[in-house]
Amino acid sequence: MSLITPEFGLLFWMVLIFALVFFILAKFGFPVISSAVRKRSDYIGDSLKAADEARASLENLAVEQQKLIEQTRIEQARILKEASETRAQIISKAREDAEAEAARVMERTKAEIAAEKEHAMLELRAAVSSVSLAVAEKLVRGSLSEDAAQTALLDRLAAEAAETALKS
Amino acid sequence: MRRAGVITFILCAAALFAARPCFASDGKSGGEGSFDVTSFIFGHISDSHEWHITGIAGREYSIPLPCIVWDGGLRAFMSDRMEENGYFLDDEGHIVNSATLARPLDISITKNVLGLIFDSILLVLLILLCARWYRTHDVLKDKPTGLAALLEPVIVMLEQDVIKDAVGPEYRRFSPYLLTAFFFILINNLMGIFPVFPGGANITGNIAVTGVLALFTFLMVNVLGSKHYWKDIFWPDVPMFLKVIPIMPVIEILGMFTKPFSLMIRLFANMLAGHIMLLSVIALIFLTAALGPVLNGSMTVVAVLFGVFLDALEVLVAFIQAYVFTMLSAVFIGLARHNPSPETK
Numbered sequence: 023m024s025l026i027t028p029e030f031g032l033l034f035w036m037v038l039i040f041a042l043v044f045f046i047l048a049k050f051g052f053p054v055i056s057s058a059v060r061k062r063s064d065y066i067g068d069s070l071k072a073a074d075e076a077r078a079s080l081e082n083l084a085v086e087q088q089k090l091i092e093q094t095r096i097e098q099a100r101i102l103k104e105a106s107e108t109r110a111q112i113i114s115k116a117r118e119d120a121e122a123e124a125a126r127v128m129e130r131t132k133a134e135i136a137a138e139k140e141h142a143m144l145e146l147r148a149a150v151s152s153v154s155l156a157v158a159e160k161l162v163r164g165s166l167s168e169d170a171a172q173t174a175l176l177d178r179l180a181a182e183a184a185e186t187a188l189k190s
Numbered sequence: 191m192r193r194a195g196v197i198t199f200i201l202c203a204a205a206l207f208a209a210r211p212c213f214a215s216d217g218k219s220g221g222e223g224s225f226d227v228t229s230f231i232f233g234h235i236s237d238s239h240e241w242h243i244t245g246i247a248g249r250e251y252s253i254p255l256p257c258i259v260w261d262g263g264l265r266a267f268m269s270d271r272m273e274e275n276g277y278f279l280d281d282e283g284h285i286v287n288s289a290t291l292a293r294p295l296d297i298s299i300t301k302n303v304l305g306l307i308f309d310s311i312l313l314v315l316l317i318l319l320c321a322r323w324y325r326t327h328d329v330l331k332d333k334p335t336g337l338a339a340l341l342e343p344v345i346v347m348l349e350q351d352v353i354k355d356a357v358g359p360e361y362r363r364f365s366p367y368l369l370t371a372f373f374f375i376l377i378n379n380l381m382g383i384f385p386v387f388p389g390g391a392n393i394t395g396n397i398a399v400t401g402v403l404a405l406f407t408f409l410m411v412n413v414l415g416s417k418h419y420w421k422d423i424f425w426p427d428v429p430m431f432l433k434v435i436p437i438m439p440v441i442e443i444l445g446m447f448t449k450p451f452s453l454m455i456r457l458f459a460n461m462l463a464g465h466i467m468l469l470s471v472i473a474l475i476f477l478t479a480a481l482g483p484v485l486n487g488s489m490t491v492v493a494v495l496f497g498v499f500l501d502a503l504e505v506l507v508a509f510i511q512a513y514v515f516t517m518l519s520a521v522f523i524g525l526a527r528h529n530p531s532p533e534t535k
Binding site: 024025026027028029030031032033034035036037039040042043044046047048050051052053054055056058059061062065 | 232235236237258282295296297298299300302303306307310313314317318320321324325329330338341342345346349362365366367369370373374396397398399401402403405406462
């Protein structure tokens with residue numbers, strides 16, 4: 023049979039056979055293999071991506087943790103500082119209060135002392151006046167029996183006593 | 191491995207039993223001792239109505255093949271019963287009606303057709319068994335074994351490196367065709383090198399076979415070509431005078447046919463040349479038989495060494511040609527599916 027002119031019979035069978043092979047393989051053969059391989063390569067790709075993300079999030083977590091620790095430290099320092107400030111404040115306020123209270127107590131004591139002094143003065147004065155009255159009475163009682171001149175003196179003395187009493 | 195050996199043995203045995211002796215009756219081969227290189231080589235590379243196995247002591251052993259002709263009606267007979275059925279083979283090997291001397295429409299199961307059928311069954315079995323592995327295994331858990339491990343790297347290499355790059359984003363639509371073409375060519379190439387019965391037919395070195403393969407690529411390219419592909423053929427972006435006198439459209443339309451034509455010729459010529467080279471080297475042994483034992487012995491050594499080298503080369507060529515056909519088909523499909531990107535427009 024000739025070399026470069028295609029034979030009809032072979033052409034016919036080749037079309038038939040190749041079409042059949044193509045049909046079978048394109049329907050039941052290669053798509054199955056291709057999709058399975060693609061499924062696996064997709065899976066590998068997804069896994070790689072997921073691992074990458076996991077690693078990134080892990081790194082993120084570490085950074086976050088560090089940040090949290092830093093924040094906590096700052097917070098701690100702040101709280102300590104605040105506490106010491108508050109303590110100082112409380113102490114100084116207490117001192118002020120105590121001083122104020124002491125001053126107030128002193129004031130009141132002074133006032134009381136003054137009042138007591140006044141009161142004592144009044145009482146002393148009353149006692150003095152009653153004593154002098156008694157003295158005077160005794161004197162008066164002794165001399166009244168003598169004369170008129172003495173009576174006059176007595177009057178004068180009494181008046182003087184009254185005057186001094188009034189003055190004080 | 192043992193099973194494969196047993197199958198090969200059975201096939202060879204079947205071939206030997208099926209082969210029936212017939213006398214070397216053609217007048218081409220001369221007397222005893224002379225060796226006709228042309229008929230030796232062409233007898234191996236051309237298609238025929240019987241499958242010649244070997245000749246021993248002047249008797250030729252061949253497997254008769256069914257002849258099917260349309261001669262006013264469908265007629266079928268085995269090739270060794272041709273004369274009884276009123277037909278004979280002319281010098282070129284065509285079936286001729288003895289009574290009318292006319293050539294009927296011949297759709298016989300010839301050597302190449304039988305080889306095609308056998309190789310196709312083998313191919314379908316291989317691929318379907320491989321596909322069955324993927325059906326029955328969880329691809330996310332199991333590592334491919336056996337046939338799947340053998341074929342998967344090839345399929346992945348073709349799909350990812352050749353088809354995806356050449357065809358573009360919608361490669362999945364075309365990859366079954368391109369993969370089929372690749373494995374079809376590859377298995378026929380390899381079986382062509384294998385010299386024992388089911389192999390040895392020069393299938394991919396036959397222009398009808400490569401022509402049909404190129405025709406399928408032609409159909410894939412042109413039936414599924416994009417709008418832009420057709421616009422580029424009939425109204426390309428060239429100066430107006432090249433379109434008014436339709437130089438460019440004529441060239442483009444010619445290009446539509448030259449591309450698959452080159453595919454057809456490339457595969458055909460490469461495989462044919464490989465077979466002829468191998469057979470020529472083997473023929474050296476028989477050619478030098480008449481020149482004395484010393485020359486014949488030394489040439490036999492040379493021929494065997496060259497034969498081993500050429501066989502190894504042919505295995506490489508078998509792969510390369512299948513690869514080239516697939517890659518160029520993918521490129522042609524890619525060109526026809528190409529949508530102009532903004533920067534090229």
